[in-house]
Amino acid sequence: MIQIICTLVLFLLILFPVGNYIYHISAGKKTWADPLFDRVDNVIFKSLRIDRSPMSWKQYALHLLLVNACLVAAGYLILRLQSVLFLNPNQIGNMEESLSFNTIISFMTNTNLQHYSGESGLTYFSQMAVIIMMMFTSAASGYAACVAMVRGLLGQRMGNFYEDFTRITTRFLIPAALLVGLFLVWQGVPQTLASNITVTTLEGKFQNLARGPIAALESIKHLGTNGGGFLGANSSTPLENPTILTNLAELYSMMILPAACVVTFGRMAYDTLRQRKAANTKISLSQTDSARGKGMGKEGRTIFLVMSLLFLLGLGLCFWSESQGNFAVENSGIVQPAGNMEGKEVRFGIAQSSLFTTVTTSFTTGTVNNMHDTLTPMGGLVPLLHMMLNVVFGGAGVGLMNMLVYVIIAVFICGLMIGRTPEYLNKKIEGREMKLAALCLIIHPLLILGFSALAVACQSGLEGITNPGFHGLTQVLYEFSSSAANNGSGFEGLADNTLFWNVTTGMAMFFGRYISIVLQLGIAGSLMKKGCVSTSAGTLRTDTPTFAVVLVVVVYLFAALTFLPALALGPIAEALTLGI
Amino acid sequence: MKKNRMTLVRAFGFSLAMIGLCGFVYPLILTGAAQVLFPFQANGSLIEVQGKPIASALVGQDFTDERLFHGRPSAYRYNTYTAEEAAAGSGGGLASGSQNYAPSNPALTERIEKDVERFLAENPTVKRQEIPSDLVTASGSGLDPHISVEAARVQVDRIVANTGLSRTEVETLIDEAVEEKVLGIFGETKVNVVRLNLALARRLGMI
Numbered sequence: 001m002i003q004i005i006c007t008l009v010l011f012l013l014i015l016f017p018v019g020n021y022i023y024h025i026s027a028g029k030k031t032w033a034d035p036l037f038d039r040v041d042n043v044i045f046k047s048l049r050i051d052r053s054p055m056s057w058k059q060y061a062l063h064l065l066l067v068n069a070c071l072v073a074a075g076y077l078i079l080r081l082q083s084v085l086f087l088n089p090n091q092i093g094n095m096e097e098s099l100s101f102n103t104i105i106s107f108m109t110n111t112n113l114q115h116y117s118g119e120s121g122l123t124y125f126s127q128m129a130v131i132i133m134m135m136f137t138s139a140a141s142g143y144a145a146c147v148a149m150v151r152g153l154l155g156q157r158m159g160n161f162y163e164d165f166t167r168i169t170t171r172f173l174i175p176a177a178l179l180v181g182l183f184l185v186w187q188g189v190p191q192t193l194a195s196n197i198t199v200t201t202l203e204g205k206f207q208n209l210a211r212g213p214i215a216a217l218e219s220i221k222h223l224g225t226n227g228g229g230f231l232g233a234n235s236s237t238p239l240e241n242p243t244i245l246t247n248l249a250e251l252y253s254m255m256i257l258p259a260a261c262v263v264t265f266g267r268m269a270y271d272t273l274r275q276r277k278a279a280n281t282k283i284s285l286s287q288t289d290s291a292r293g294k295g296m297g298k299e300g301r302t303i304f305l306v307m308s309l310l311f312l313l314g315l316g317l318c319f320w321s322e323s324q325g326n327f328a329v330e331n332s333g334i335v336q337p338a339g340n341m342e343g344k345e346v347r348f349g350i351a352q353s354s355l356f357t358t359v360t361t362s363f364t365t366g367t368v369n370n371m372h373d374t375l376t377p378m379g380g381l382v383p384l385l386h387m388m389l390n391v392v393f394g395g396a397g398v399g400l401m402n403m404l405v406y407v408i409i410a411v412f413i414c415g416l417m418i419g420r421t422p423e424y425l426n427k428k429i430e431g432r433e434m435k436l437a438a439l440c441l442i443i444h445p446l447l448i449l450g451f452s453a454l455a456v457a458c459q460s461g462l463e464g465i466t467n468p469g470f471h472g473l474t475q476v477l478y479e480f481s482s483s484a485a486n487n488g489s490g491f492e493g494l495a496d497n498t499l500f501w502n503v504t505t506g507m508a509m510f511f512g513r514y515i516s517i518v519l520q521l522g523i524a525g526s527l528m529k530k531g532c533v534s535t536s537a538g539t540l541r542t543d544t545p546t547f548a549v550v551l552v553v554v555v556y557l558f559a560a561l562t563f564l565p566a567l568a569l570g571p572i573a574e575a576l577t578l579g580i
Numbered sequence: 581m582k583k584n585r586m587t588l589v590r591a592f593g594f595s596l597a598m599i600g601l602c603g604f605v606y607p608l609i610l611t612g613a614a615q616v617l618f619p620f621q622a623n624g625s626l627i628e629v630q631g632k633p634i635a636s637a638l639v640g641q642d643f644t645d646e647r648l649f650h651g652r653p654s655a656y657r658y659n660t661y662t663a664e665e666a667a668a669g670s671g672g673g674l675a676s677g678s679q680n681y682a683p684s685n686p687a688l689t690e691r692i693e694k695d696v697e698r699f700l701a702e703n704p705t706v707k708r709q710e711i712p713s714d715l716v717t718a719s720g721s722g723l724d725p726h727i728s729v730e731a732a733r734v735q736v737d738r739i740v741a742n743t744g745l746s747r748t749e750v751e752t753l754i755d756e757a758v759e760e761k762v763l764g765i766f767g768e769t770k771v772n773v774v775r776l777n778l779a780l781a782r783r784l785g786m787i
Contacts, residue, residue, distance in 0.1 A: 003765055003767075006765050007766070049590070050590055066587070066591040067591050067594060067595050074595065074596075117675060117676075120673075120674060120675070128603050128604065128607045129604065130603070132603055132606070133599050136606075162594060169598070169601070170601075174602070178609065178610055182614065182617070182618075185610075185614040186617075186621065187621070188621045190625075191622045192614075192623050194623065196674060197624065197626070199634055201634060201641050202635070202641070202643075202777060202781055203648070204663070205641075205642070206662070206663070206672070207641055207642075207660045208659040208672065208673070209639060209659070210676075213607050215614060216610045216611070231676050231721075232677050233676035233721040233722065236721040237723050238638040238640075238723055238724065239638060239639065239723070242625075242638045244762050244768075245762065247767075326683050327684065328681075328692055329716065332692045333696075334709070334713050336713040341713050341717040342678075342683070342688070342718060343678045344719065344720055345719050345724050346719070346724055346768060346770050347767060347768060348767070349768040369720070373680035373681075373682060374681060374683070377684070467684070468685060468686070474682075492680050493681070493682075
């Protein structure tokens, strides 16, 4: 318990300096590192003759999709031809079509659902040129879309996709990945291009040991909230996550960008509102005002509080449930003071495991340091629920975008209840925005429940289920929630490397990512064009604790309306039958 | 039309530049730095005896010798296999993970029961309720090198009986191998079975 609290408090300490840096990158402000990075960026833009002028939301979305499409094409080719390309010391064959399709969509959409095992499925070349590369580019795409949406909401010009993409990659992702990577190597994560190795053990047996450029993948896997492991068992393996220090580094890496996006949003909103106010009242901006914006501004704080509250509620439930122990172990007459250790590592125990589980599904990374399939029923409900909500911080950028959609819905609902015109950040919310927001909200449950229904209705779907009873349905729900939320963790028991599962989850990932991004940019584009209404006594304030509570209720209400029946048949029924 | 083509060409060129930067430049710089600064860790933390690698300090092994400490059950037997199995063509794979049995799965109860009975047969002085739970639950990776301190202590009787070492000698070995929490807060108190067994084997003259 103390361990979890200390871990989270430490995170807050590093969040503000990093959030501040990301805000400077996003808002195009000066940082101390500019002289170096401006040069790097100029080389890229000049040599490719890329236009750096601002785009409309349609152009922005188009260029995002185009670049993603090019990367997908190149990546697919590499996977299909990997056996004959270089850097293949472990003699790995080409990847089969449906698995390649699934893998390439999975990594481009920042999902990192893996239906292959890295040890036997990918060459070092593919790990680097496809997996690591997409871990950077998918995170940068998500972040770019998020910054563009925030600018739109604030009534600024949307910016240039290439500019945003490059700035976050060269100024944050690559330097941070190098630092974290070196730290991981120091703690024991391998980073080599040499082949796997077989050793003769103390007892005269043989043991095969995996190696490779693991640390390089490991650092960006978390920084970009990607989550796909170099090895099959992901961050639970001692080669990817050998010590408690690497565990903390990986936790913080995956929390930092989504949380920093909220800080960035808050500061940008604060700046804009302050400028508007100054323009209206013709008062010069005072120093005290600028000091107040140093944190994350009031609008940012509301969102941060709501996300934190949702996060802590989930974490509490997961930790409590895991410390109750495993039903089957208890049945065998074994005492479990350490809680449910099935599928967990001794070096992490219950505390770090339940924390990692909640973080990985809240921040939609999808990396695991313990096996989610073997969690207790209520412990497993938490990651499932957080992926269904998809707004508890969320992946790099897109989590904030989803939350802003919920904010719009909450503003609208409040407006109906008290009879005021719904407004957010001085912009009127009208029919067009509401239609787009409602569409955004419907797509996620539609993908999860629709595909789950399909899977349990046909034989090829049912064949994937490996645990009997209610837990089988949970496996199916989890797989599609993970896909649609672009999370990528799994109830790994599911036998999912089949044509059915590769194609259906591939589609869920694709639609879950791109439809939402385009719709959300659409909302921002529509709000951007509107004039500002000035704040009056009749304005519903969105920076108060009351509004934060309303937002939490709205999020849970929508989840309950859409997902409760499915959850009742899965984890809740399992928990009840086991008598918890 | 020409403008559209230029857009596509730029997007493609930009993608190639990103593949080069993120897929090659970055991992190769890190490989170089890692090999220069931390060559031992970067190559898999291999422990060598007489010039030959015998284990990785990070990865558990499937110890079955009755003189040594045993680790946790593993779905993949820690990728360990015997010479006979290698000759017969089984074993020799490379994988990681667990069996993913849900708490409600009867197969889990069955597996635990089997492991409990085997443990009781190997350690006749130990009672069922004294077995630490980490010894009968499989780790997530199937490669967990650690066990709890209690899990090491509960095997002392067997090791004393099979090796002829005194109880204090074995207990001292365990005490020396205990890894504490970082700053007394983070992580768990634990024992690395691979390192502990190497120390024990040195004492026994096995290596």
